Amino acid sequence: MIRFQQVTKIYESANKTVKAVNNITFQVEEGQICVFLGPSGCGKTTLLRMVNRLIPITSGTIEVNGKEIHSLDPIALRRSIGYVIQQTGLFPNMTIEENICVVPNLLGWDRVKMKKRYNELMEMMGLNPDEYRKRYPWELSGGQQQRIGVARALAADPPVMLMDEPFGALDPIIRERIQNEFLRIQKDVKKTILFVSHDLDEAIKLGDTIALFRSGELMQHGTPDEILSQPKNEFVAEFVGSERALKRLSLFTMRDLVSRLNPADRKSAGKRDLRHTVHMDTNLRTALSVLLSSPTGEAAVVDDNGQISGVVSIADFERLTGIHPSERTSAVQ
């Protein structure tokens, strides 16, 4: 768990003082991803970098797993926190194996243990350990480098990870794939993660919670659904934009919708035109797009066994009003 209490950062220069981070209090539960979101200069990166003491705090306290960070040695603190930066920050003078084993090496692990950990991590990332062991970062694609960057942060199995726009420099297709892999890995490792992003879609997709900042102040901290459906103020509403209802749909899957339909309303497949189909695990934003492209406004729902289990129409979407994310029956992949 990470707890911020009245955290403030003031930069003083000759003629003015700037409050980069102003009196921020909130907490991130263990095993959750909290995305720091906001326009550039809103203080999100400053706040992140205060957690591993790259930036000194002006006032307030930050606790990581119950320990106030200033009671710890900064070197030991940083070694116990995974750190991923934009453009990966891989060291070009080191091979992939050396890069991944940087922190284990600093911690003085023995060779056998490091090698085992390297193999483990590479397999987790879906990369062949032996193929990359002796290669250098510049020989890898951007997406592969980013995977290595994440693997490196996980190397010493830290309970907490800080990620500063790690996927920002990737093209949209690769970014989406890596986001999916990242979520899959997180399901196993369950780290407490602070993740800086300026991309709302990324925040909705990855965040268990989103903390939205503006000029050093915390505007709202809540689940993606809360941010989208109950924006606290003008700024949040404007930031999430007029598409927020659509974006919100991507938080739910067809399974959520079907489970909410009255059995009486359920239409059987019958003799309908069933060229348009959606899978149970499709998110509702995509499903809506399928329905809109169907001439009848209807589509068949396919279950895990590939069987058609029913038919949905655009009208069924009204069932979703007022649905709360805690009532979700399934997680969006």
Add this chain to the structure above:
Amino acid sequence: MEVILFLQDNWREMLQLTWEHLQLVGLAVGVAILTGVPFGIYIAQRESLANLVMAVAGIIMTIPSIALFGIMIPILSLIGQGIGFLPAFLALVLYSQLPIIRNTYIAIKNVNPEMRDAAIGMGMTAWERLTKVEIPLALPVIMAGVRTAVVLTIGIGAIAAYIGAGGLGEYIARGISTSYTTMVQAGALAVSILALAIDFLLGRIQKRLSSQTAKTS
């Protein structure tokens, strides 16, 4: 033509002088690396000191070599080493300082700030950061400084013959004083070839170092 005949007759002596020359330059640059590189790294952490050090090193560079040898003579005479190897060696060490200190300083300063950030963020101490990340990344540029220093001192080393330090400058000095043009030409040619050859060799080493570290993307 005459130069070739001269070399045919004197190649043994020529090799001997080349060896002396290399010893003088090698030792001087070796010591300059051992002092200049740590110094360059040190001033990269202390910005206020950097300008002063660069200025002093720059001033030393502007002293004509023949004058510097002249200054060395009375000072080192106090310990009975007024002429010969020691004053030449010291002068060459001083001349090597500027390219080596400057390149080291610039190389360390120019290490990608993201690399530094990653190194600190992952929990490296200042020493670990320096030895595992900054110095390896700075190596090609430091090497370029060493290369400049070597070529520079091979040239200046030729003048050291005037204070009895030996080396290929012998031919030039002796040739001038006896008006024997061929001897001067042979000495000059040998110094040039030596400088080019060593520069080429160090260039290869520098290239090898860069190919591992410079490609960051």
